Amino acid sequence: MGTPGASAAQELAAALSRLYRDAGSPPYRVLVDQGEAQRPPVKLNDATLSDWFNGAAVPASPKAFTFLVTHLQARAVRLAPGRNSPHLDWWNQQRRKAQQQRRSGPAAGGEADRSASSLSAPPRQLPAPPSDFTGRRRDLDELIAPFALPEASSRADPDMALCPAPCHSPVVIYGLPGVGKSALALRLARELIPRYPDGQLYAALRGEDGPVHPDVVLGQFLRALGTAPNDLPSDPAELAALYRSTLAGRRVLVVLDDARSEQQIRPLLPGGSTCLTVVTSRSALPALASATSYPLDLLDADESLELFSLIGGAERVAADLASAEFVVQMCGQLPLALRIAAARFRARTDWTIANLAERLAGVRGRLPELRVGDLDVRGSFELSYQDLPDEARRLFRRLGVTPGAVFSAGLAAELIGQPAPDTDELIERLILDQLVQPAEVPGTYRMHSLLRELAGELLNAAPESDGNPALTSMLTWYATNLHIADIAVSPKERASAEADPEAARAWLDTEEANLLPLLGYSNALGLDDYTANAAREVAVVVKSRSRVEECRYALNLGLDAAERIDNGNLQALLLFELGEFQLMWEFDETAAEESYTKAVHLLDSHKFPALASRLHVRLAHMHRSAGRTKESERELSASVTAAAATGDPDAELVPRLFEAEGLIDQGEYRKAIRLLKLNIEAWSQQNVMVEVPWRMVLARAYLNVERYAAATAQLERCRELSDAHGIRIFMPEVLWLLGRALRARGLRARAENAWEQGLRLIDEYPAPPNHGMFARLAHERAASHKESGEYARAEELFAMAADHFGLAKQPFNRSGARDRQAQAALVAGDPAKAASLWRAAVEELSILEGAGEQPERAVAAREVLERRLASLKNRRPSPG
Numbered sequence: 001m002g003t004p005g006a007s008a009a010q011e012l013a014a015a016l017s018r019l020y021r022d023a024g025s026p027p028y029r030v031l032v033d034q035g036e037a038q039r040p041p042v043k044l045n046d047a048t049l050s051d052w053f054n055g056a057a058v059p060a061s062p063k064a065f066t067f068l069v070t071h072l073q074a075r076a077v078r079l080a081p082g083r084n085s086p087h088l089d090w091w092n093q094q095r096r097k098a099q100q101q102r103r104s105g106p107a108a109g110g111e112a113d114r115s116a117s118s119l120s121a122p123p124r125q126l127p128a129p130p131s132d133f134t135g136r137r138r139d140l141d142e143l144i145a146p147f148a149l150p151e152a153s154s155r156a157d158p159d160m161a162l163c164p165a166p167c168h169s170p171v172v173i174y175g176l177p178g179v180g181k182s183a184l185a186l187r188l189a190r191e192l193i194p195r196y197p198d199g200q201l202y203a204a205l206r207g208e209d210g211p212v213h214p215d216v217v218l219g220q221f222l223r224a225l226g227t228a229p230n231d232l233p234s235d236p237a238e239l240a241a242l243y244r245s246t247l248a249g250r251r252v253l254v255v256l257d258d259a260r261s262e263q264q265i266r267p268l269l270p271g272g273s274t275c276l277t278v279v280t281s282r283s284a285l286p287a288l289a290s291a292t293s294y295p296l297d298l299l300d301a302d303e304s305l306e307l308f309s310l311i312g313g314a315e316r317v318a319a320d321l322a323s324a325e326f327v328v329q330m331c332g333q334l335p336l337a338l339r340i341a342a343a344r345f346r347a348r349t350d351w352t353i354a355n356l357a358e359r360l361a362g363v364r365g366r367l368p369e370l371r372v373g374d375l376d377v378r379g380s381f382e383l384s385y386q387d388l389p390d391e392a393r394r395l396f397r398r399l400g401v402t403p404g405a406v407f408s409a410g411l412a413a414e415l416i417g418q419p420a421p422d423t424d425e426l427i428e429r430l431i432l433d434q435l436v437q438p439a440e441v442p443g444t445y446r447m448h449s450l451l452r453e454l455a456g457e458l459l460n461a462a463p464e465s466d467g468n469p470a471l472t473s474m475l476t477w478y479a480t481n482l483h484i485a486d487i488a489v490s491p492k493e494r495a496s497a498e499a500d501p502e503a504a505r506a507w508l509d510t511e512e513a514n515l516l517p518l519l520g521y522s523n524a525l526g527l528d529d530y531t532a533n534a535a536r537e538v539a540v541v542v543k544s545r546s547r548v549e550e551c552r553y554a555l556n557l558g559l560d561a562a563e564r565i566d567n568g569n570l571q572a573l574l575l576f577e578l579g580e581f582q583l584m585w586e587f588d589e590t591a592a593e594e595s596y597t598k599a600v601h602l603l604d605s606h607k608f609p610a611l612a613s614r615l616h617v618r619l620a621h622m623h624r625s626a627g628r629t630k631e632s633e634r635e636l637s638a639s640v641t642a643a644a645a646t647g648d649p650d651a652e653l654v655p656r657l658f659e660a661e662g663l664i665d666q667g668e669y670r671k672a673i674r675l676l677k678l679n680i681e682a683w684s685q686q687n688v689m690v691e692v693p694w695r696m697v698l699a700r701a702y703l704n705v706e707r708y709a710a711a712t713a714q715l716e717r718c719r720e721l722s723d724a725h726g727i728r729i730f731m732p733e734v735l736w737l738l739g740r741a742l743r744a745r746g747l748r749a750r751a752e753n754a755w756e757q758g759l760r761l762i763d764e765y766p767a768p769p770n771h772g773m774f775a776r777l778a779h780e781r782a783a784s785h786k787e788s789g790e791y792a793r794a795e796e797l798f799a800m801a802a803d804h805f806g807l808a809k810q811p812f813n814r815s816g817a818r819d820r821q822a823q824a825a826l827v828a829g830d831p832a833k834a835a836s837l838w839r840a841a842v843e844e845l846s847i848l849e850g851a852g853e854q855p856e857r858a859v860a861a862r863e864v865l866e867r868r869l870a871s872l873k874n875r876r877p878s879p880g
Helices: 008-022 028-032 046-054 062-079 088-104 111-120 137-147 151-156 158-162 181-195 214-224 236-247 262-268 301-312 314-318 321-330 335-347 353-360 377-386 390-401 409-416 420-432 449-461 464-489 501-524 528-544 548-564 568-584 589-602 609-625 629-645 649-665 669-678 688-704 708-725 731-744 748-764 771-787 791-807 811-827 831-851 855-874
Strands: 171-174 200-204 253-259 276-281 292-295 406-408 444-446
Touching (some): 008 046, 008 062, 046 181, 062 088, 137 292, 171 181, 181 253, 200 214, 236 262, 301 314, 314 321, 321 353, 335 377, 377 449, 390 420, 390 464, 409 420, 409 444, 409 464, 420 444, 464 501, 501 528, 528 548, 548 568, 609 649, 629 649, 649 688, 669 688, 688 731, 731 748, 731 771, 748 771, 771 811, 791 811, 811 855
Parallel strands (some): 253 276
Antiparallel strands (some): 406 444
């Protein structure tokens, strides 16, 4: 079985490699961990197995060696029952022979034998992967998968097991600087070593002075493969040809680390099909023919914390997990940044995690802190930046003023003042160099937060002519587009020109996530006038999309800025929006009334009569709901006067809508319908934020006079308008009313679909739900399930409705939902649960009665439930 000139250790390694291939080349982890019943008697790891298979070490433990050989032989027999393998005694004899030769040195064959052994020794150039390598299990599995041989192929043709892999195209692992490409490539190579017993070649293709020329690498590789220095041709083409000839028929693994371009790689690719080349690069190297590209992403949060703990010290990290998670976030889950931060923390035993977190969040920024020894995040990034042409560098710098993690092609074009096609070419170059990545929405791009920080630093260091215009361009671009989006969703009186709703919606789809970062950015720069004006428009557009928490944040930021510049009218405008928010989402009428009242006092109503009219009509609502008739009439009169002062007949629609709602509250539905229809021409010309509420009021009036088809028509129009403009705020209530109208018309399936859609919409909101509307939708859907005999689902939804009525501070509705839930439980055969629910509802109503909250209503509802409980007690158990 021997090979002339080979040492006993090399013979043993070659035999082990053949057995490993016969066993189907399982991943090393399968050999290391076979479960408690088959665990190796001595601890094995990937590095130990790799050394045994490539001849770098001779197995020292007979038990571990016997375990490995026995396990591989068993797998080989399962794959090919007829295949023979040497007896275990032969393996142990070979191991002892190799050990003895290693202890005594080369046999007494003289210099010729030593020379032959040296020439036959395959190159083993792979550096060890980082000992603290962690995570990336999914990436390794996906990269190794193409090299797994089908078991059926191995059984049909045993020689197939000798093939290195079914795929030999170069593998390019690419990703942004510092993402861990080299570590993953070396780990992958270690897993694949047994398939390539004729050697492993490695070259770092980026040196201190720049990219390494392929001719230099070819010379190094050929010398490692046994070519004498004097035999190396001087012609580059001949050198590459000799390299391919030398590798022909050999099974060699080649790792080319940190390649800059396809031109650098092509001469280094073996010509045959028996070798594998693994390349790492910041670029996907798209022009490299037949290459398999594998994009490497950031570590996830758990993997990031695991890496940081492994390097920084698990015990110290566990002492303050919250700060550790913050450090991981500040490192952007970038392996290089995590490695540096953890190494600094490990070295500074006087630090706590909180100290490190504070430094990363400090005024110096993160990049000065992410440097230790020869590891430097900024330095790694700057290598890619320096490779860019001048215009791409300018774009990269100017992207430092973008407010969020994602930017659009439109903003990029504005920043550099270039046409869209030229800007697209520059963005493509940044993508190839992994300085930006395509985002989820077409035409948008993502930049890692640390790269954006570098871009900002480079921009600030550039001449003044490069810095200020970029900031001005960004702020102006957002202000212009925000105003257009505001016009598209706002009442007509605030519009100075017509806006294209489709264009505004498309812009919002792209920029929605950047609006709050924009406000934070301008606020941090002290641009109070910009912040206050932009905040109101941001609040309007995000509220239209039911982004409730963002609306509140924008209003608070804007009010603070407006107060700092002492702009009463702007404060009034923001207070009006705050009152709308408090009324609709926080259900706090007292706070809303305070906001409206303060706004009236601050506002110059002569300059802004339309806003004054809206404020007075809101206060009229507050007074009417509180039973303060005289105050309500006073505010309504002030609203009408302010509306007349606008000179716009349409401004009077606001008090008319109030009047119509009052008629509905009084049960004068037909009068309300006449008033609303009288103004139908006017309000159908309004923007969607005005037109939809008008149509909803009209639909409610139609429902109350049992004109269900007319109500359906109005609500379908509301849905159509909301869909067309991307307005989500009205949709749940529209769908609730629509379901009621459809059910009344006998269109039960369509009604159920409407309620289901409403529930899904609220559930998908990127904010706390509108609990009251969620409860109404759930209640209607539950009743529908109960009518269908689906009592379990009905009970579940009634319970959900009760919970949300409670969160919406609607106790009477909650007790009603509990009553319906109890009825469903009783029909489903659970009288004990029904009794428990009724008792809870009675107790809650008794509390309301004692507190004097609508006591007559509370008493009537309580008495109904008590009768149900009494009836249940008198009920005889069913026979059997």
